Amino acid sequence: MIEKGLLIVLSGPSGVGKGTVRKEIFSQEDTRFEYSISMTTRLPREGEVDGVDYFFKSREEFESLIEQGKLLEYAEFVGNYYGTPEDYVRQTINNGKDVFLEIEVEGAKQIRDKFPEGLFIFLAPPSLSELQNRITTRGTETEELILNRMTTARKEIEMMDLYDYVVENDKVENATEKIKSIVQAEHCRIERVKQRYQKMLEVD
Amino acid sequence: MIEKGLLIVLSGPSGVGKGTVRKEIFSQEDTRFEYSISMTTRLPREGEVDGVDYFFKSREEFESLIEQGKLLEYAEFVGNYYGTPEDYVRQTINNGKDVFLEIEVEGAKQIRDKFPEGLFIFLAPPSLSELQNRITTRGTETEELILNRMTTARKEIEMMDLYDYVVENDKVENATEKIKSIVQAEHCRIERVKQRYQKMLEVD
Secondary structure (H helix, E strand, O other): OOOOOOEEEEEOOOOOOHHHHHHHHHHOOOOOEEEOOEEEOOOOOOOOOEOOOEEEOOHHHHHHHHHOOOEEEEEEEOOEEEEEEHHHHHHHHHOOOEEEEEOOHHHHHHHHHHOOOOEEEEEEOOOHHHHHHHHHHOOOOOHHHHHHHHHHHHHHHHHHHHOOEEEEOOOHHHHHHHHHHHHHHHHOEHHHHHHHHHHHHHHO | OOOOOOEEEEEOOOOOOHHHHHHHHHHOOOOOEEEOOOEEOOOOOOOOOEOOOEEEOOHHHHHHHHHOOOEEEEEEEOOEEEEEEHHHHHHHHHOOOEEEEEOOHHHHHHHHHHOOOOEEEEEEOOOHHHHHHHHHHOOOOOHHHHHHHHHHHHHHHHHHHHOOEEEEOOOHHHHHHHHHHHHHHHHOEHHHHHHHHHHHHHHO
16 A cells, blocks of 8 residues: 655745745655645646646636635636646655645635645744745835735734744755755654554565 | 743654654754753663753652652563652742653653643554554564554554643654643643733833
């Protein structure tokens, strides 16, 4: 029997650096995570491959999957649906692979409801002023938008309780190392390995 | 307020390599664990320093501490007591340092009763036959003694359920890395860091 993989959900307030951390994780050679492929109703761009970049679906297909409860989370954005297909995640995990998903706080909350056995990691800023710096230095936002974002960030940090772990993103390398440690540690938890050793006592 | 340290208890069957793993951990420069100093009634050997190698106590003092419940665990061995003083462990942890303790399975069980919030890591052999190899190649044991040890090892592996994590000691470097990952992950658990972020929301 194959030991099941983990669903690793990385989330945190907008501007904290989720995307950068995710890219760093997947650029490292010893990373063995599968990246969770999203489903969308938007049209494929040039070079995008179905089942690799996204699962491309029609609006009817997507809405039918919503009705059947086949999405771990979904949202509508600029007229298109985006979501995480449950079947793909469960199949990959059942094959013993860890699935990694980087997502906004609202999406993570939806997943927690449908997949409570996932591993939920909150990426936190070193401080609120540092988060404000990061949002501001993007340079594209108006003052009002920045204030809005900070209000949202506060609310999101207050939702930290829904997560299993909190990783401070002081430096990308530190955050990446901690996330990989957390996954390695989870694979050593007694609940996960007990069966293997019970077998050992029977067989050996 | 300083965040409390962890009490890390490494145990596992005799012959599995606990001592080797402990030495490897403490030989690494980035290790920040304090080694738990044992208390004993045996006389100091030349060069041994009280409070560094051991806390040296008279038999009366030791027995008085046992009566007061001031030892996390203790055992008598060749006419002398050996034990883990609770005050030292609690003080070190309250100063924000992690205390590392390598101990036999029976001692770990005593500690679990008195200090359930500790982090209990079971070092397991890759297989029972591999454990038998390791015991045999020490070369000093009779066949009967080896059989006895294997029976004990089986019983000890069955007690795995009392631990939080299981680390397979296939190679010392792998086991060491996993133990350090587990400690790092535990420091990121929501229960441990929540307060820090609640403060951040108040102050910032």
